[in-house]
Amino acid sequence: MAINLNPYINWRGQAREAMEFYQSVLGGELNVMTFADMGGTAAEVAAAEGESDWVMHAALSVSDSVLLMGADHPKHVPGEPQTQQVSISGPAEDGDTLRSWWEGLSDGATVMQPLEQAAWGDSFGMLRDKYGVDWLVNIGGAQAG
Known part of the structure; x- marks a missing residue:
């Protein structure tokens, strides 16, 4: 059995910039989906908050065993991104x-x-x-x- 444990990092409006930086350092293929890309209620709430272009999910696939994921933590969701x-x-x-x-x-x-x-x-x-x-x-x- 092969198990991978992948880090998932959260920011507040910096996810795209950070993930593009990590791609420049680590290499690999970066896929990014914004809240606007999702459509529906998620896109409507994000638009109302001015967060349409924020990252709902990003995945940087560096190799078969290295996958770094991340997203922006919307303002309307309780809690704050932690260190x-x-x-x-x-x-x-x-x-x-x-x-x-x-x-x-x-x-x-x-x-x-x-x-x-x-x-x-x-x-x-x-x-x-x-x-x-x-x-x-x-x-x-x-x-x-």
Whole structure:
């Protein structure tokens, strides 16, 4: 059995910009559906709130095992988007790709822990990107570089 657990991130009016940024960093194919695209009641409510072009659902398919999803949290829906965290990990063999993603995500980010060798032997780093999402990157068994 193959199971994938995919992060789903919520913003307030920044979903398209953020998902396009992630596509520029991670690659892959991005599909975006706005509230207006949905039609019906969802589109009517979004239009009344000035949110027609907000993202109802976006999916960035990077590979068979990497799928990042996201949406805008409408104003009329109770609650607020919270700080969200995405963890990316892989073996040393994928270190170049993971370092490249780290560098891309670092654009405009606050680095909380540089990507460097950790006490447990892997390379590990943490940052909060320019869209308020915390990213943890772990390269298994890799030397810092």
